[in-house]
Structure formats: structure tokens, C-alpha cells
């Protein structure tokens with residue numbers, strides 16, 4: 001006889017555990033299955049080990065999806081304040097770092113422990129190290145085939161995340177199940193990922209590797225004001241990770257260095273008082289010196305005394321500094337991407353419950369759905385909100 005549960009959740013990550021705790025609390029018998037040895041591995045390594053578990057400013061506009069309205073319902077049903085209240089009930093210290101981003105004071109493991117405790121209190125059964133052989137519809141719901149047994153479920157929740165960081169056990173499982181049940185997928189691609197440059201650019205930018213600078217990075221009409229980091233392979237840092245989710249192969253990104261500074265006025269004033277100094281020296285008072293040297297070289301003005309420069313030449317230099325453009329060759333891919341863009345097409349899901357409209361009892365939550373947040377705690381908030389909404393419905 002197959003074992004039977006009201007709800008089987010595949011994936012003991014952020015969304016799966018939140019869903020399990022809520023469904024169990026509502027009296028459902030819940031089994032969570034995961035092929036990993038430990039639950040919530042991405043939570044554990046997130047936010048540099050401190051887990052940026054939510055963002056106080058979470059709004060639908062902070063998410064990418066083919067249907068920007070889809071996330072609204074779940075995000076309204078479970079807010080950052082709800083998660084903060086949960087964290088506080090468990091006595092976990094937290095702080096706001098910047099831009100509404102909340103982190104654990106101590107360690108991300110506290111969040112995993114909290115979710116485990118919530119599941120335990122709700123009577124949830126957790127089975128780790130379990131490979132899923134197959135999933136099929138049955139007369140009473142769904143049948144999940146494991147290596148040596150089958151499990152019956154009235155409701156089946158797919159919470160296996162995206163493809164990012166395969167080394168940590170990420171798989172395309174959710175997408176395969178979606179396709180098996182006739183749900184369309186929005187093309188998946190790596191998001192929140194460092195961008196790489198072609199070999200020639202690698203050589204000229206190599207000298208800048210390790211430099212971090214405040215920028216406004218833009219791709220099309222989307223802009224982010226955050227720090228950018230030059231790497232040996234290209235560009236990284238929060239501004240680039242953010243813009244990477246909007247960037248497509250072949251497109252250009254534009255970077256304004258020190259966007260809050262009126263460099264034109266400063267350079268023209270300096271021409272009167274420091275006219276004998278070289279362009280890169282004066283520029284280096286406002287930008288990292290290596291970057292000033294690089295930009296002066298790109299502008300063809302290296303070693304030129306500032307006094308030699310006409311207004312037009314200074315304006316040209318400022319245009320370069322505030323509109324430096326680059327065509328990335330690619331991205332670092334799923335190996336380092338924090339998230340997977342695209343996924344299960346939201347047109348096929350009920351936005352209040354996350355249930356597949358054409359397959360009653362089958363649910364998709366978390367990162368596998370075509371809802372992807374910005375950097376800064378938004379992706380966990382989506383995992384909590386979609387998991388909670390589903391947990392209330394199963």
C-alpha cells in the first residue's frame with residue numbers, strides 16, 4: 001500500500017518549507033521531499049552567510065515577469081512585516097543594512113532552523129536525500145514514485161527552485177513537471193549574474209580588476225544606482241547583478257561613474273586653479289586613480305595638462321565618464337547566477353493559490369515560477385509569499 005499524505009511538497013528550500021509549515025498548521029498531513037542532504041542550502045549561503053531575508057520596500061515593481069501583475073496577490077497576502085514578525089517570534093536578531101535590506105545579525109542558519117522548527121511544530125514530515133523517480137496523476141490526486149516506494153498525495157507542490165548553482169543540487173525538475181502536465185514555460189536564463197567581456201576588453205580592463213566604484217548602470221530604460229566591481233573577466237557588484245537581469249545578448253550597458261557628482265563643473269573650476277596638472281590627476285580626485293587613468297587614456301587625453309583643454313574637450317571627457325558604454329560578451333551563467341529568470345508561465349497559475357488552473361491539486365511556488373526579484377531580499381520575499389499563499393490553499 002502506498003503511503004498517503006494530504007500534501008506532498010518537492011523541494012525543502014525557502015518556498016517549500018514555508019508552504020509546508022503553513023499547510024501543516026492548517027491541519028494538513030504534509031510530506032516534504034528533497035534530494036539534498038540538508039534543507040534550505042541556498043538560505044544557508046545567502047547574503048554572505050547572513051541571509052538577506054526580505055526587503056522592507058518590497059513591491060510588485062521589484063520583480064521581473066511576463067505578467068507584472070501576477071505577484072501582487074501573494075505579495076499582499078504575506079508581507080515583509082509578516083516575515084519579520086516570524087523572525088522575531090523565534091528571537092532572531094536582525095538589522096537593516098541598506099535600501100530596506102534586512103539581514104540576520106548572527107547567521108543565515110538561524111532562518112533554516114526557524115523554518116525547521118515551524119515545520120516540526122506543524123507536524124510536517126521531512127525526508128532528505130530522496131530522489132524523485134516520477135510523478136503522475138492518479139484517481140485521488142498524484143502519485144510520486146521514489147526508488148523503492150510510491151507516495152500518494154491529494155495535492156502536489158513543486159518547490160524545486162531554478163537552475164542556478166547546479167553544484168548545490170539545482171535542477172530543471174520543476175520545468176520538466178510543468179511540461180509533463182502541459183504548462184508552458186517562459187524561456188529561462190541566468191539572472192543577478194556577473195557579466196563577462198570579450199578578450200580584447202579583458203586586456204584593457206584587466207588593470208582595473210578589484211576596483212569598486214559607485215555608478216548608475218543602465219540597460220535600455222532600466223537603471224540602478226549601486227556599486228560596480230571590475231573583475232578579471234568583466235563586471236560585477238550589485239549594480240551589474242541588478243542590470244544583468246534586464247540585459248540580453250548583443251545589448252550594450254551604459255555606466256555613469258560617480259553619478260551624483262557634477263564633474264563638468266569641477267573640472268572647469270580646476271582648470272583655473274590646477275591647470276598644470278594632468279587630466280588623470282584631477283579626475284583622480286573624484287574617481288579611483290586607476291579608473292581615472294583608464295578613462296583619460298580612452299579619451300585620448302592622458303598626461304595632457306588640464307589648462308590645455310577647451311570646454312568642448314572637458315565636455316567630451318565628462319560624456320565618457322557619465323556615459324561609458326560596453327557590450328558584454330556574456331554572463332558567468334548558472335554557475336554563479338543568484339537566480340533563474342523565466343520559468344513556469346504565470347498565465348497557467350492562479351495568482352492567489354499558485355495552483356495550475358488546468359490541473360487541480362498541482363501547485364508551483366518560489367523561484368521556478370516566472371517571477372524574479374531584484375537583488376536585495378526580494379527573491380526570498382517571493383519564496384515566503386508564494387509558499388504561504390499556497391500553504392493556505394492546499
Ligand code: FDA
Nearest residue numbers: 011013014015035046047052160161173366367377379380
Ligand atoms: P530553493 O533553491 O531555495 O530550493 C529548492 C529545493 O529543491 C532545494 O532544497 C533543492 O535541493 C531541491 N531540489 C531541486 N531539484 C530537486 C529534485 N530534482 N528532486 C528533489 N529536490 C530537488 N535571495 C534573497 O532574497 N536574498 C539573498 O540574500 C539571496 N542570496 C543568494 C545567494 C546565492 C549564492 C544564491 C545562489 C541565491 C541567493 N538568493 C537570495 C536567491 C534565493 O536563494 C532564491 O531565490 C530562493 O532560495 C528560492 O527559493 P526556492 O524555495 O524557490 O528554491
